[in-house]
Amino acid sequence: MTTVLFACVHNAGRSQMAAAFFNRAADPARARAISAGTQPAPRAHPEVVEAMLEVGIDLRDVTPTLLTAELAASADVLVTMGCGEECPYVAGVRRLDWELRDPKGASRDVVRAVRAEIEGRVLDLVRENGWGRQVAPST
Numbered sequence: 001m002t003t004v005l006f007a008c009v010h011n012a013g014r015s016q017m018a019a020a021f022f023n024r025a026a027d028p029a030r031a032r033a034i035s036a037g038t039q040p041a042p043r044a045h046p047e048v049v050e051a052m053l054e055v056g057i058d059l060r061d062v063t064p065t066l067l068t069a070e071l072a073a074s075a076d077v078l079v080t081m082g083c084g085e086e087c088p089y090v091a092g093v094r095r096l097d098w099e100l101r102d103p104k105g106a107s108r109d110v111v112r113a114v115r116a117e118i119e120g121r122v123l124d125l126v127r128e129n130g131w132g133r134q135v136a137p138s139t
Helices: 014-025 046-053 069-073 108-128
Strands: 002-008 031-037 077-080 094-097
Touching: 002 014, 002 069, 014 031, 014 046, 014 108, 046 108
Parallel strands: 002 031, 002 077, 077 094
Antiparallel strands: none
């Protein structure tokens, strides 16, 4: 089981979207995603919740989590999204840095564009690593 940790500053936008898309696309027997932030917000950003509801993902009840060195060390892959030097470096953990605009307070169109970019990157990551759900052949 591979654990992918998506991290951003508030764990209320980008990293929540990425983890949700990942867990929808990945085979849960192969990989799972968690998310965290260096300065967690009290809840997901309302504009992000709204944008994710448009694609059938409900983030209304997620609770942003603090990114600790211990949490980062528990992951196999750490994907950072704008937390810069605040995100820990952990030896042995593969790290990717995705430059993505922070959707907090952005217009609906900007949030949708960020959502689409995150979804595309997540689907590429799942596909490239063979973590996708197995589809039963039709008979």
